[in-house]
Amino acid sequence: MxxxxxxxxxxQDLTHLDEVEASILFxxxxxxVDSSFKEEYSHKLLRTIQWCKANVDKVSxxxxxxxxNKVTYELxxxxxxxYVVDNLTILTTISTKNANIxxxxxxxxxxxxxxxxxx
Amino acid sequence: xxxxxxxxxHRSIHTATKQxxxxxxxxxxGTPDFMIAAYTPNYREKRSxxxxxxxxxxxxxxxxxIGGTFPAVATSNDTPTTQGCSLIAFKSSExxxxxxxxxxxxxxxPDRGADKLIKLFKENKKKNKTGFFLTPGPNFPPxxxxxxxMLDMRxxxxxxxxxxxxxxxxxxxxxxxxxxxxxxxxKILKKLLDSGVRNTLGGATIDLDMLSCFQFQGNNIFSNGMxxxxxxxxxxxxxxxxxxDKSNRSKTFEISKGLKSSGYVHTINNKPSKExxxxxxxxxxxxxxxxxxxxxxxxxxxxxxxxxxxxxxxPFVSVCHPSLDGVIATIxxxxxDESDRIAEFCTQSGIGVQKSAYQCANSAAQGIDNPVxxxxxxxxxxxxIAGDKTEEENRMIGEALGPDVPFMTLYSGGExxxxxxxxxxxxxxxxxxxxxxSKSPQKNVVF
Numbered sequence: 001m002x003x004x005x006x007x008x009x010x011x012q013d014l015t016h017l018d019e020v021e022a023s024i025l026f027x028x029x030x031x032x033v034d035s036s037f038k039e040e041y042s043h044k045l046l047r048t049i050q051w052c053k054a055n056v057d058k059v060s061x062x063x064x065x066x067x068x069n070k071v072t073y074e075l076x077x078x079x080x081x082x083y084v085v086d087n088l089t090i091l092t093t094i095s096t097k098n099a100n101i102x103x104x105x106x107x108x109x110x111x112x113x114x115x116x117x118x119x
Numbered sequence: 120x121x122x123x124x125x126x127x128x129h130r131s132i133h134t135a136t137k138q139x140x141x142x143x144x145x146x147x148x149g150t151p152d153f154m155i156a157a158y159t160p161n162y163r164e165k166r167s168x169x170x171x172x173x174x175x176x177x178x179x180x181x182x183x184x185i186g187g188t189f190p191a192v193a194t195s196n197d198t199p200t201t202q203g204c205s206l207i208a209f210k211s212s213e214x215x216x217x218x219x220x221x222x223x224x225x226x227x228x229p230d231r232g233a234d235k236l237i238k239l240f241k242e243n244k245k246k247n248k249t250g251f252f253l254t255p256g257p258n259f260p261p262x263x264x265x266x267x268x269m270l271d272m273r274x275x276x277x278x279x280x281x282x283x284x285x286x287x288x289x290x291x292x293x294x295x296x297x298x299x300x301x302x303x304x305x306k307i308l309k310k311l312l313d314s315g316v317r318n319t320l321g322g323a324t325i326d327l328d329m330l331s332c333f334q335f336q337g338n339n340i341f342s343n344g345m346x347x348x349x350x351x352x353x354x355x356x357x358x359x360x361x362x363x364d365k366s367n368r369s370k371t372f373e374i375s376k377g378l379k380s381s382g383y384v385h386t387i388n389n390k391p392s393k394e395x396x397x398x399x400x401x402x403x404x405x406x407x408x409x410x411x412x413x414x415x416x417x418x419x420x421x422x423x424x425x426x427x428x429x430x431x432x433x434p435f436v437s438v439c440h441p442s443l444d445g446v447i448a449t450i451x452x453x454x455x456d457e458s459d460r461i462a463e464f465c466t467q468s469g470i471g472v473q474k475s476a477y478q479c480a481n482s483a484a485q486g487i488d489n490p491v492x493x494x495x496x497x498x499x500x501x502x503x504i505a506g507d508k509t510e511e512e513n514r515m516i517g518e519a520l521g522p523d524v525p526f527m528t529l530y531s532g533g534e535x536x537x538x539x540x541x542x543x544x545x546x547x548x549x550x551x552x553x554x555x556x557s558k559s560p561q562k563n564v565v566f
Contacts, residue, residue: 009129012130013128013130013202015130016130016202017161017201017202018161047272068506085529100327100503100507101506102502102503102504102506102507103191103201103327103502103503103506104201105506105507106191106199106200106502106506106507106510107200107202107508107511108129108507109198109507110128110198110199110200111128111196112388114128
């Protein structure tokens with residue numbers, strides 16, 4: 001499996017989970033490397049993705065300076081989990097606000113490790 | 120001795136299964152003697168699990184496999200997953216694992232299931248032996264609480280003398296509809312104990328969304344079944360242990376009145392239990408509901424421990440649902456009867472969960488010089504506390520067992536053990552079994 005296909009498959013795995021609305025692999029400058037969405041998505045979700053895109057550079061800087069592997073935010077009825085993949089990329093998982101964050105972070109962490117292997 | 124483990128994750132159960140067969144069975148030279156397969160419950164359909172198990176049986180050439188669905192699964196050599204499967208495969212001339220048994224209606228008739236396990240133990244003539252079995256766990260269909268609300272409102276208040284009858288009704292209803300608690304497992308432990316069984320490890324399958332849980336034996340998939348086997352050997356020994364995060368203890372309280380046969384506690388400290396439960400844990404009702412409504416109202420950070428005469432301090436989950444005036448606790452009435460009814464609240468923490476997993480593995484491996492494998496049943500409640508530190512928890516189990524010792528951890532809806540002729544039925548705990556050589560095998564020397 002090529003690297004791009006492999007990464008996309010891992011992102012699709014995440015969005016296949018009931019509570020996950022979107023999973024996006026961001027470069028730390030805010031560019032999207034790859035993404036996967038549920039078939040139907042709302043304007044609210046798009047606004048949340050825009051927020052992620054606009055802030056991923058600041059979040060990644062904070063994560064780097066504080067040596068954090070994971071950061072979560074709750075906004076616009078969604079929960080956003082940022083997971084460090086490597087020095088240049090961050091995995092972003094956007095779920096409904098009622099999602100079980102403990103369970104979701106287990107899978108996000110696993111996917112971040114698998115994506116790092118594909119890079 | 121060949122023991123291989125692996126964990127894979129994929130949105131498709133077929134891909135996850137194909138991958139796990141490649142990863143694990145590829146490492147076993149020939150047909151494995153026995154396997155334990157654990158899938159996460161997100162694939163939902165019974166048919167999906169049937170096809171997956173049929174594929175494993177076909178590819179490995181054996182039906183000697185048991186397993187079930189668990190919210191997360193982990194093995195020694197992979198990161199835990201909540202969307203995939205774990206497999207452990209055994210092939211050894213020194214370790215005898217009997218063809219597994221199953222019983223399809225364990226909630227209603229635990230004795231019949233226990234009899235099948237006892238028969239396996241009696242047939243087994245090896246020096247050292249232990250058992251391993253899986254059962255269904257708590258399972259609440261969407262309308263379950265609605266029905267119970269009626270029972271609670273109409274009967275529990277108006278006819279106080281009928282508490283026991285109402286309790287039986289609730290319990291029968293739970294059993295019939297496939298939901299409720301796992302107190303039947305305590306009956307299995309007792310029966311095994313009465314038949315002279317010394318050691319056993321058991322766990323309950325569960326889906327944290329409380330929609331469905333399955334148990335596997337060969338190609339058979341059960342939703343209210345028990346599956347199990349025995350491990351035995353003349354050369355290997357088996358160590359068992361259990362523990363829970365008891366690092367922070369807080370207030371004590373008295374369980375004043377509990378409904379027989381139901382695990383339904385009506386009064387705590389002689390006050391209505393719902394009110395007093397929230398009072399003791401010092402959380403307002405609205406915050407409790409907001410915090411725990413996504414997790415079947417289980418108290419996660421707080422767990423209550425009850426001092427049993429025979430078993431010491433046992434931890435239990437207590438559920439305080441807004442539609443009930445009482446509290447449902449996972450305490451079997453036998454344990455309630457044999458205890459002084461004074462309970463304590465403990466708080467769990469991520470660090471405490473990790474440390475207790477290490478303690479469990481370390482203690483199970485004591486007396487075994489050279490561990491060769493481990494099986495751990497860990498509470499799904501602890502999984503939610505640990506979150507993405509679950510990997511760290513399993514790393515600490517690995518540290519306790521030693522480098523390269525294969526093990527599997529199943530995050531369950533109930534953990535049970537018989538340890539040196541003592542039953543341990545507890546929630547929010549981790550139970551472990553370690554197999555290995557008590558004295559390192561010595562080569563034959565010919566002079």
